[in-house]
Amino acid sequence: MPSALIARRLRLAAQPAPFVSGPNAIAEGRHWRTPRFSVVRLRTQAGLTGYGECAPLEQAEFDAALAQIKGRDATSFEVIRTLLTGPVDAAINTALLDITGKLAKAPIYQVLGGPTRNKVRAMATLDDVKNLDNLKKQGYRAFRVPITHANAATRLKEFRQAAGDGVDFVLDGAGKLSPGQASTVSAAIERLHPLWLDEPCPLANIRAVSKISEESVTPLGFGRAAMRPIDFQELLREQVIDVLRPDLAKMSVSSIRRAAAIAETYYTAVAPYNIGGRIATAAGLHLAASIPNFYLLDIPPGTATIKDGFAVLPTAPGLGIEITEGDWA
C-alpha cells in the first residue's frame, strides 16, 4: 500500500497557504483566562474581531497557536482546524466563525448552511430538587441530574414527581460508575424513560462498556472526554452510544460538525456538553442550528434566553451576542 505517497500528497494539500496579507488576514490575538474557561479574541488587519471560548489555557499554548495562524485568512476556519489540536482549537474556531459571520453580515448558522431549526432545546443542571421551581421559572424543561449507582431510580422518580408533566431528565453518572454498576442502573431505569443516562462510566474497555447497551435499552450519552470526531466513530461502531456529548470547551464547532456528520449515518443525536460561559453557549446555539441531528444543549443559566424549554437563536452577524471584554461571567 503506497501509504507514504498518499500521506505526502495529503500533506501537500493541507500545506498552509502562503501567508496572506490583506484585510481579512489574522493580525493579532489576545487571551484571557478565568477560573472556568479561557476567552480568546482574534483581530483581522481590517480590524474585525472575533471571540471564542474553551477550557482554561496556558498563555504559552495560546501564543503558540496564534503564531501558527497569524497572517492566514480568517475565513479559512477549516484549514486552521487541521493545524491546531486541543481545546485551543475550540476557542480559535469560534473566533474565526465569528469573524466570518461578521464579514458575511450573517449569523454563523447561516454561514454553515442553516438554520436547520428555529429554536434550541435547553437543559440545565439540577443538583437539588429545591432549585427546580426557580429553573422552571427561567424556562427550563429538561434537567441533568447527578446520580450514583445506588440512587438513580429513586432520584428520577422523586424529581419527576416534583417536576410534574412536561419536564424530562438526563441522569448523569459523570463517568464515575463501573461498567457493571452502569449496566445495573441502566436496566433499573429502563422503564422510567429518562431522556438518557449520561457518561455512565469511563470509556476504558469499550467492549466492557458495550455490555451496558446490550443488556438494556436506556439510551446512553458519552463524549465529554472526546477530542476528535474519530473518537465518536469508535463509539458508534461499537454500538454503545445514543447521544453524542462533545464538550464545547474541548472540541471546536467545526470538529463537532464532522462528528455530527458521522453520527447522522447512525441516526444518532448530538447534544453538546457545555459548562461554559455566554460565548460557548452562543457557539453551541449556532452549531445546533447548523446540523440536522441536534437534540439538546446544556445551557448554564444566564448564558442565553430560555422560553418554554428552548433557547432563542441569535440573529445578529457572527456569534450575534454583545461582548464586554473582561466581563466573562
Added chain:
Amino acid sequence: MQRRLFLGAIGASAKAADICGCSFAPQAALGAEAFAGVGSKIKITNVKVFGVSLTPDSDRPYVFVKLETNQPGLHGWGEGTLEGKAAAVMACVEDFKDFLIGADPMQVEHHWQSMYVHSFYRAGPVIGSAISGIDQALWDIRGKALGLPVYKLLGGPIDPRGVRGYYHLRARTKADLPRIREEAGRQGITCFKSGIPGYYEWIETHAKISRAVQAMADLREGLGDGIDLGIDFHAKTSPSVAAILVKEVEPLKLLFVEEPCPPENVKAMQRIARRSTTPIATGERLVAAYACRELIEMGVVDIIQTDINHVGGITALWKAGALAEASGIAMAPHACEGPIGGLATLHVDAAMPNFLVQEICSGIEIGLQEKVWHEWLGFPAMRMVNGRFPLPEKPGLGFELKEESLKKYPFGGTRPMARVFHEDGSVAEW
C-alpha cells in the same frame, strides 16, 4: 458508419483493444442478433408509459408501463409507481425505450441484468421503479405467450386458495376497533397493520414513549388476540427510541414491527432487533436483492418487505425471497401503489415457500381507489375473500386493461410526498 465501427469490437474478436481499455464499444444492435437462433420470434415494438392520477393532487400518481409486440393482441402491463417521483420514473422508462424496442420479451432475466448492470451506477428508487414496471410487463407478455399465469411459471402455487393478506387498520379512536373487528370476522380478515401516532425526535420523552406504547396496547386490546397485528414505525423513530418501544411491546405479541429505523444503516437496525423478541420487518425502500443481502446475511430481521414496484419487479422480488428463504426469513411484500403491482406481487407470493402475508394499502371498507380498480379491471382487484387474495387464473399477470379507461384519470403531475417538521422547525421523518 459509427455503428459498424462499434460492432467491429464485439466480444473475442475485438481488435487491438487499447492498453487503457477505454475504447469499449456500445453494442447497440447486439441484443436481438446475438440470440437469433435461440430466442423467440416475439419482438417488442413499442413502449408506452402512463401517468395516472386518481385525484388531480395525488402525491402518488400511478406509473403504468405497456409493452407492445409484433404478435397481434400480445402486450404486457407493468407498474413502476414511485411515490412523489412519478415524472422521474416515467422519464427513466423512456430512457430504456431504445434498448427495449426490437428485443425479445421472453428474455426477462437477460433484460433485467442489462437494465441494471448497464445502468452502471446501479439502481436507486427511480431506476429500480422503472425496471420494475418494465419487468412486470415482460412477465405479463411471457405468461400470455406461454399460456400460463405467472405464478405457475414461477413454480407455484404454494396454496391454491390464494395469498393471505392484510388491510390497514385506519381506526381513528379506540371506539372504532370493535366495529372493525366484527367486520373483519365477517370478511375472514386475519391480519391488520397500523402506524403509531406522532413524529419522533432522536431522543424521546417519557410522555411520548408512554403514549406510543399505550396506543399499541389499545390496538391489541381492541382487536383481541385472534387477529395478527403488524405495527409500522415507518422509520420515523431513531434506533434509540425504537429500541425502547419494541422492547416494551413484547407482551403484545405483534406479528412484526416494521421499519423501526431508516434503511441505510443495517447495524443500527440490528442494534434494535438484538435487544427485543419482537419480530422486525423492513425492506420497502430497497432496490434489488443486493440491498437485502446484508440484512439477511447478518441476521438482522425476521421479515423482508421489498416492494414489487421498486425492488425491480417480479424478477427481483423473487430473488429477494430466495435469499431470505435460505436464511429462514419470511417475506411480507409491501404494496401501496396501484393495482398492477398489487396483482403482480400475488404471483410471486404464491410461489415463495417463505411467504408470510401480503400488504395492500386499503382499508376494510372500500373507497375511491378500490372502486376505480374494479372499474378498470372488471373485478374487485386486491380485495380479499376469506382473508386471502384470490389468484388470477388467466395467463400472464391475469387481467385486461384498456388504455382508454385510464383517460378519465389524467396525469396531474408529480407531487411531493408529505413534509413534516418537529416543534423547532427541524426536519422530521414520517
